[in-house]
Amino acid sequence: MHTHIITIGDEILIGQVIDTNSAWMGQQLNAVGIEVTEISTVSDTRNSIYTSLQHAAERADIILLTGGLGPTKDDITKKVLAEYFGVDLVFNEEMWARLQGFFKQLGREANESHREQCYLPANCTMLTNEMGTAPGMWFEKNGKVYVSMPGVPYEMKYLMEHEVIPKLITQFRTQPIVHRTILTSGKGESEIANLVADIEEGLPDFVKLAYLPSLAKVRLRLTARGEDEGFLNDFLNKKVVEIENKLGDLIFGYEDETLELVLGELCKEKNVTIGTLESCTGGLVAHRITSVAGASAYFKGSIIAYSNELKTNLLGVKEETLAAHGAVSEATVIEMVQGGLKTLNTDYAIAVSGIAGPTGGTPEKPVGTIWVAVGNHENVKAVLVKGTKNRLKNIERTTGIALNILRKFILKY
Amino acid sequence: MHTHIITIGDEILIGQVIDTNSAWMGQQLNAVGIEVTEISTVSDTRNSIYTSLQHAAERADIILLTGGLGPTKDDITKKVLAEYFGVDLVFNEEMWARLQGFFKQLGREANESHREQCYLPANCTMLTNEMGTAPGMWFEKNGKVYVSMPGVPYEMKYLMEHEVIPKLITQFRTQPIVHRTILTSGKGESEIANLVADIEEGLPDFVKLAYLPSLAKVRLRLTARGEDEGFLNDFLNKKVVEIENKLGDLIFGYEDETLELVLGELCKEKNVTIGTLESCTGGLVAHRITSVAGASAYFKGSIIAYSNELKTNLLGVKEETLAAHGAVSEATVIEMVQGGLKTLNTDYAIAVSGIAGPTGGTPEKPVGTIWVAVGNHENVKAVLVKGTKNRLKNIERTTGIALNILRKFILKY
Numbered sequence: 001m002h003t004h005i006i007t008i009g010d011e012i013l014i015g016q017v018i019d020t021n022s023a024w025m026g027q028q029l030n031a032v033g034i035e036v037t038e039i040s041t042v043s044d045t046r047n048s049i050y051t052s053l054q055h056a057a058e059r060a061d062i063i064l065l066t067g068g069l070g071p072t073k074d075d076i077t078k079k080v081l082a083e084y085f086g087v088d089l090v091f092n093e094e095m096w097a098r099l100q101g102f103f104k105q106l107g108r109e110a111n112e113s114h115r116e117q118c119y120l121p122a123n124c125t126m127l128t129n130e131m132g133t134a135p136g137m138w139f140e141k142n143g144k145v146y147v148s149m150p151g152v153p154y155e156m157k158y159l160m161e162h163e164v165i166p167k168l169i170t171q172f173r174t175q176p177i178v179h180r181t182i183l184t185s186g187k188g189e190s191e192i193a194n195l196v197a198d199i200e201e202g203l204p205d206f207v208k209l210a211y212l213p214s215l216a217k218v219r220l221r222l223t224a225r226g227e228d229e230g231f232l233n234d235f236l237n238k239k240v241v242e243i244e245n246k247l248g249d250l251i252f253g254y255e256d257e258t259l260e261l262v263l264g265e266l267c268k269e270k271n272v273t274i275g276t277l278e279s280c281t282g283g284l285v286a287h288r289i290t291s292v293a294g295a296s297a298y299f300k301g302s303i304i305a306y307s308n309e310l311k312t313n314l315l316g317v318k319e320e321t322l323a324a325h326g327a328v329s330e331a332t333v334i335e336m337v338q339g340g341l342k343t344l345n346t347d348y349a350i351a352v353s354g355i356a357g358p359t360g361g362t363p364e365k366p367v368g369t370i371w372v373a374v375g376n377h378e379n380v381k382a383v384l385v386k387g388t389k390n391r392l393k394n395i396e397r398t399t400g401i402a403l404n405i406l407r408k409f410i411l412k413y
Numbered sequence: 414m415h416t417h418i419i420t421i422g423d424e425i426l427i428g429q430v431i432d433t434n435s436a437w438m439g440q441q442l443n444a445v446g447i448e449v450t451e452i453s454t455v456s457d458t459r460n461s462i463y464t465s466l467q468h469a470a471e472r473a474d475i476i477l478l479t480g481g482l483g484p485t486k487d488d489i490t491k492k493v494l495a496e497y498f499g500v501d502l503v504f505n506e507e508m509w510a511r512l513q514g515f516f517k518q519l520g521r522e523a524n525e526s527h528r529e530q531c532y533l534p535a536n537c538t539m540l541t542n543e544m545g546t547a548p549g550m551w552f553e554k555n556g557k558v559y560v561s562m563p564g565v566p567y568e569m570k571y572l573m574e575h576e577v578i579p580k581l582i583t584q585f586r587t588q589p590i591v592h593r594t595i596l597t598s599g600k601g602e603s604e605i606a607n608l609v610a611d612i613e614e615g616l617p618d619f620v621k622l623a624y625l626p627s628l629a630k631v632r633l634r635l636t637a638r639g640e641d642e643g644f645l646n647d648f649l650n651k652k653v654v655e656i657e658n659k660l661g662d663l664i665f666g667y668e669d670e671t672l673e674l675v676l677g678e679l680c681k682e683k684n685v686t687i688g689t690l691e692s693c694t695g696g697l698v699a700h701r702i703t704s705v706a707g708a709s710a711y712f713k714g715s716i717i718a719y720s721n722e723l724k725t726n727l728l729g730v731k732e733e734t735l736a737a738h739g740a741v742s743e744a745t746v747i748e749m750v751q752g753g754l755k756t757l758n759t760d761y762a763i764a765v766s767g768i769a770g771p772t773g774g775t776p777e778k779p780v781g782t783i784w785v786a787v788g789n790h791e792n793v794k795a796v797l798v799k800g801t802k803n804r805l806k807n808i809e810r811t812t813g814i815a816l817n818i819l820r821k822f823i824l825k826y
Contacts, residue, residue: 011625011634013449014592015440020431022454027428036426037461039454041435044623048450055468071603072624105779106799113603131803152626154806212429276696276717282703283689283696286717290695293771293804301723304689304699304715306708310757314714314727344723358706391706 001172002037003029004060006052008067008077009151012041021066021156028160032169033177034062044068049080053146061144062168067151069134071113077148078137082121085139089119092135095126099133124148127163131155136163145171176229180236182220182243183253185404189213192220195246199239207235215393216400217259252407259403260288266410267298274406275344276302277315277336277351279327280370284399285352300346305336315339328353328365330382333373337380350374350406354385356394370398374409381409414585415450416442417473419465421480421490422564425454434479434569441573446587447475448638457481462493466559474557475581480564482530482547490561491550495534498552502532508539512546537561540576544568549576558584589642593649595633595656596666598817602626605633608659612652619645620652628806629813630672662821672816673701679823680711687819688757689715690728690749690764692740693783697812698765713759718749728752741766741778743795746786750793763787763819767798769807783811787822794822 005025011017022039029036037060042048044067056063068077082089096110096118103110114133120126127136127147134150136159147164149156184192189211193200200209206226212219222239224232244251253262267274276285286302289295303314308327311317316339317332325331336351354370361367368387373380385401387394418438424430435452442449450473455461457480469476481490495502509523509531516523527546533539540549545565549572552559560577562569581587597605602624606613613622619639625632635652637645657664666675680687689698699715702708716727721740724730729752730745738744749764767783774780781800786793798814800807 010621010623010636012436013439013452014443014636015436015438016594016634017625018431018433018436019452023425023428023431025428026426030427036428037456038465039426039432039452041452043450051472052451059464070624070626072606105781107797111603111607113606131801131806154803210429278696280703281700282708282712283691283699283715283717286696287694287700287808290693290717290719291805291808295695296719299695300720301727302696302715302717302719303727304696304703304717306703306715307713310714313758314716314756343727345726392704395700395704 001034001062002060003034003062003064004056005036005039006049006056006063006065007039007041007151008044008049008065009041010043013043021151021153024153024157025064025066025160028165029168031177031179032165033175034168034172044076046076046080046083049077050084053080053084057144062172063144063146064164065146065148066156069117069148069150071117071133078119078121081124081137081139081146081148085121085123085141087122090122092118092120092126095120095135098128102133127159129155129159130162131158138164138167175225175227176232178224178229178232178236180222180240181255182222182240182247182251183255183257184218184220184247184250185216185252185259185400186250187218189218192218192247192250196220196243199242199246203239206232207239215397216404249408249411252404258288258292259400259407260292263289263403263407263410264292264295264298266407270410272347272410273298273300273345274348274350274410275300275340275346276402277340277349278302278304279306279311279336279353280356281352281395281399281402282306284395285350285402288399288403300344303340303343311336314343316342326365328355328369328371330371330373330384333371334375334380334382337373337375341375341377348374348376348406348410350402352398352402354387354394354398356391357387357389358391368394370394372398372402372405374402374405376409376413379409379413381405414448414475414587415473416447416475416477417469418449418452419462419469419476419478420452420454420564421457421462421478422454423456426456434564434566437566437570438477438479438573441578442581443590443592445578445582446589447581447585448590457489459489459493459496462490463497466493466497470557475585476557476559477577478559478561479569482561482563491532491534494537494550494552494559494561498534498536498554500535503535505531505533505539508533508548511541515546540572542568542572543575544571551577551580588638588640589645591637591642591645591649593635593653594668595635595653595660595664596668596670597631597633597660597663598629598665598672598813599663600631602631605631605660605663608663609633609656612655612659616652620648628810629817662824665817665820671701671705672813672820673705676702676816676820676823677705677708677711679820683823685760685823686711686713686758687761687763687823688713688753688759689815690753690762691715691717692719692724692749692764692766693769694765694808694812694815695719697808698763698815701812701816713757716753716756724749727756729755739778741768741782741784743784743786743797746784746795747788747793750786750788754788754790761787761789761819761823763815765811765815767800767807767811770800770802770804781807783807785811785815785818787815787818789822789826792822792826794818
């Protein structure tokens with residue numbers, strides 16, 4: 001069973017936008033045993049879309065299109081699909097009622113171009129897009145499935161998760177593929193690989209182990225294929241236990257969990273409150289903590305003390321400490337934690353101060369020198385993180401490290 | 414003249430790697446007037462590569478392949494190309510001499526698998542890759558050019574810059590393509606489209622206008638093609654002025670600028686300081702401001718007052734205000750700004766408080782009800798943002814809106 005993704009949009013062809021949609025779709029489809037065999041990016045012109053549909057239909061069973069469905073004139077996917085299937089565009093009352101409700105909720109009114117969006121090819125099944133105005137459209141012809149989705153990533157993701165993947169799984173019998181993902185933080189890919197080398201060497205042919213590194217995180221993904229799903233599940237569960245025995249508290253979670261989610265669950269379980277004191281991470285640690293629904297149960301707040309003035313006034317960092325050691329120092333982050341615990345009135349706090357770059361380094365403290373301290377009212381612990389010259393990468397990586405340090409500290413103290 | 418990029422690699426199809434090569438190639442080619450009309454990503458199997466070559470040759474004049482040229486066994490592009498052109502693989506002495514020298518310089522020795530790499534299709538012109546061991550290969554057949562390059566980004570980039578683009582420019586008389594991108598915030602895609610409808614309708618055939626919406630932002634991209642680059646530039650410059658006259662301060666920047674960058678430039682120009690007071694955005698406004706290198710020149714800090722206790726203690730929001738109007742209210746965000754200006758000691762401050770969701774709404778204040786206030790020591794202004802039920806989307810969209818409101822306020826007051 002072959003799947004072909006067609007991404008429509010000149011912005012990708014001229015390199016203004018990188019196509020991350022297809023990679024995400026490839027991951028999700030793969031996880032349910034649907035193999036993507038080709039990805040095409042084509043221009044938003046009638047001929048390009050039409051030809052790519054013909055080309056895909058020659059070889060694929062499932063054809064997924066993204067892009068070209070908005071309310072403006074450059075969006076022509078819908079018209080080309082109607083032409084391709086030899087059907088008319090028909091006004092969809094259900095969709096029009098939904099759009100009017102959608103805009104009413106936003107305190108606005110649906111306009112003529114939104115009304116235009118409600119004309120859909122006669123042979124399509126509409127897939128409701130709760131994230132925006134353009135619907136998903138599902139077509140079947142000669143045993144093949146065609147799905148058209150908007151190109152806006154969160155709209156496409158919503159439709160894939162809630163509509164497209166469940167329908168595809170029902171319609172196509174796929175050979176079981178079973179995955180287990182183990183999430184680690186604290187060591188790099190090759191160190192993790194060394195720790196589990198024995199397990200990896202002993203794996204049978206039907207199991208694959210992949211390392212998926214990203215900033216402050218390495219995911220280990222076990223994939224097993226075969227006829228007997230129960231056997232595959234049992235086998236992978238055993239391997240997960242073996243890996244847990246090797247990696248210990250380097251493992252922070254499983255599957256789609258995030259550090260911030262696991263941290264939040266831990267805070268709820270222990271009934272403790274947390275806060276952050278941030279300089280170079282500029283609020284990203286707080287943002288990640290509060291991206292979890294219900295974070296207000298344990299997260300009280302943060303102080304982003306970018307200037308030394310605020311480090312002193314709000315966090316009580318001593319002027320002598322700043323003068324003697326500088327804002328980027330072990331002594332400063334420790335005082336930030338101690339002051340922050342009082343100012344925010346929390347059980348735990350984490351502080352970050354560093355030189356994110358790309359400039360601002362000195363021979364003693366090069367760009368990428370970042371201090372992290374974590375503590376409660378009894379203990380404080382500081383860690384030096386060494387980064388690169390890339391500002392955003394330093395900020396994002398340190399944020400992950402800080403969340404993991406806070407998690408391990410709460411587990412221990 | 415059509416150009417087709419073929420990217421070879423299973424790692425892209427399963428979403429383990431995002432294809433950034435094609436976007437870079439699209440940018441570079443576009444800049445010299447060579448239009449990329451399709452990008453295909455295919456599996457590294459003989460059939461996939463062969464079929465994609467046939468398919469590309471039906472419609473493109475230039476076919477650029479990346480990937481599948483390394484020394485390991487899964488790299489078969491070279492063999493498929495020899496088969497496609499009906500030629501043998503021939504040992505290339507010049508390349509072997511170069512590889513031996515290359516490894517000698519690294520203090521190592523070329524091995525058997527490197528020697529294997531020196532067998533090239535008989536009809537190819539070798540392009541020297543100074544960055545690695547796999548060469549570029551240039552083929553011509555029936556007036557079409559085929560180029561094969563390694564998939565490693567810096568090796569591909571070296572070959573494109575030093576060999577491929579110069580040769581393509583010489584061989585194909587290219588037609589200039591000129592772009593202008595106008596960045597707006599504050600209205601949706603269809604509202605923007607309505608405002609510039611007259612201009613869009615009057616555009617000649619050689620100019621295209623595309624709308625690229627994302628959260629709290631719509632980009633307008635004008636593309637012109639023709640013989641006379643100077644004329645095209647003049648024409649687009651005039652159109653940009655016409656659009657500026659229609660959209661006014663909805664426009665926040667041009668080309669690759671971001672809201673946070675433009676805001677930072679404005680603060681430096683006016684020599685003012687800013688800070689943020691955040692509840693539901695949880696630090697994301699501060700993070701975006703501090704993602705700009707050099708933000709410490711104008712950004713002093715933030716208070717993330719997630720709990721009411723901190724809104725009162727750190728920002729001086731009155732308990733009566735919270736009791737009478739709630740934390741998500743016009744009165745509260747206004748007091749947050751007033752208190753924040755004092756606590757942070759900045760010239761301007763912006764405050765956000767809302768119900769990000771997915772739960773926590775009431776009939777009077779449904780999920781997605783978000784108040785934003787902005788002010789200096791003389792004026793404060795509040796705005797109600799209505800969002801959806803999606804937590805992260807609400808946070809990200811409100812952050813964009815807040816940055817834009819702050820920008821407009823500083824411009825005005």
